Amino acid sequence: xxxxxxxxxxxxxxxxxxxxxxxxxxxxxxxxxxxxxxxxxxxxxxxxxxxxxxxxxxxxxxxxxxxxxxxxxxxxxxxxxxxxxxxxxxxxxxxxxxxxxxxxxxxxxxxxxxxx
Amino acid sequence: xxxxxxxxxxxxxxxxxxxxxxxxxxxxxxxxxxxxxxxxxxxxxxxxxxxxxxxxxxxxxxxxxxxxxxxxxxxxxxxxxxxxxxxxxxxxxxxxxxxxxxxxxxxxxxxxx
Numbered sequence: 001x002x003x004x005x006x007x008x009x010x011x012x013x014x015x016x017x018x019x020x021x022x023x024x025x026x027x028x029x030x031x032x033x034x035x036x037x038x039x040x041x042x043x044x045x046x047x048x049x050x051x052x053x054x055x056x057x058x059x060x061x062x063x064x065x066x067x068x069x070x071x072x073x074x075x076x077x078x079x080x081x082x083x084x085x086x087x088x089x090x091x092x093x094x095x096x097x098x099x100x101x102x103x104x105x106x107x108x109x110x111x112x113x114x115x116x
Numbered sequence: 117x118x119x120x121x122x123x124x125x126x127x128x129x130x131x132x133x134x135x136x137x138x139x140x141x142x143x144x145x146x147x148x149x150x151x152x153x154x155x156x157x158x159x160x161x162x163x164x165x166x167x168x169x170x171x172x173x174x175x176x177x178x179x180x181x182x183x184x185x186x187x188x189x190x191x192x193x194x195x196x197x198x199x200x201x202x203x204x205x206x207x208x209x210x211x212x213x214x215x216x217x218x219x220x221x222x223x224x225x226x227x228x229x
Contacts, residue, residue: 004158035219042204042221043159058216090158104149105206105217107158 002027006091006108013081014116021076021111023091031096032074033058033105034066036087043090049074050096081115088112121220122205128226135192137223139205140185148181149206150190153222159204162190192225200227 004025013019025032033048035058045058049068063085065077074093078085089112092105123138139148147166151159165172165181165188172179178191192199202222209216 033217040221043219045216045218048216059218088156092159104161104164105151105159107160109158110156112156 002106004091004093004106004108006089006111008111009109010112012114012116015082016080019078019081019113021078021089021091021113023074023076023108024072025074025091025093025106026072027093027095027106028071029093029095029106030071032068032091032093034064034074034076035090035092036060036085037090037110038087046076046089081113083115086113086115122203122223124223125221126224126226128228129195130228131195131197133195135195135199135225135227137190137203137225139188139190139220141188141205141207142186143207143209145183145207145209147208148179148188149217150177150179150188151204151206151219153202153204155201162203195225195227197227197229199225201225 007022030051034046035043037043044060046064047058047066049055052068052071055066088110090110091108094103094105121140129135149164150162152162153159163174163179165179176193181188202224204219204222206217206219
């Protein structure tokens with residue numbers, strides 16, 4: 001089954017304790033992206049990746065890191081989480097052949113992060 | 117910054133009625149997409165309309181795009197209780213090989229049985 005898998009679904013942590021949220025897709029998609037969703041603010045893009053070893057900042061990258069060492073995986077790293085990073089996080093991927101514009105995104109089920 | 121803004125923020129209608137929600141955006145686009153989100157879950161793609169298209173249908177969904185007004189509308193006909201969800205529009209910024217897709221804040225639709 002074609003899917004984007006995020007783990008964990010729920011995560012409670014304390015300020016400053018490094019954490020990683022994993023994201024994996026099995027559709028051989030070039031494009032992957034991380035979003036955070038907060039009430040009244042909609043979805044805001046954190047980072048995106050066009051392909052292996054190609055990543056770039058979205059609208060709200062501060063406090064986050066990403067890596068794209070393999071095509072299928074795109075982990076989100078919070079080196080020193082703070083309470084303002086409490087949010088619902090989504091990973092997404094899409095097919096992105098050369099010469100195309102954005103195609104539809106496939107989303108993971110989300111990770112609810114609470115930083116105490 | 118928000119590229120797409122949905123209107124209204126919330127909408128409640130009786131089952132069987134039609135639901136219309138709107139999206140306005142600020143810059144030129146290559147295409148506009150609509151997504152649905154059930155409470156707290158991942159978004160699901162509904163429909164994509166390209167900048168050279170004016171109207172598109174998919175089942176009970178009808179999407180229109182007016183690039184001169186920088187706006188789009190999503191019509192759900194003969195609504196069902198299962199249509200209760202939040203609906204988001206998403207736009208690119210009109211550039212070739214654009215990498216960024218920006219979402220609006222969404223319309224919360226409630227269908228009353």
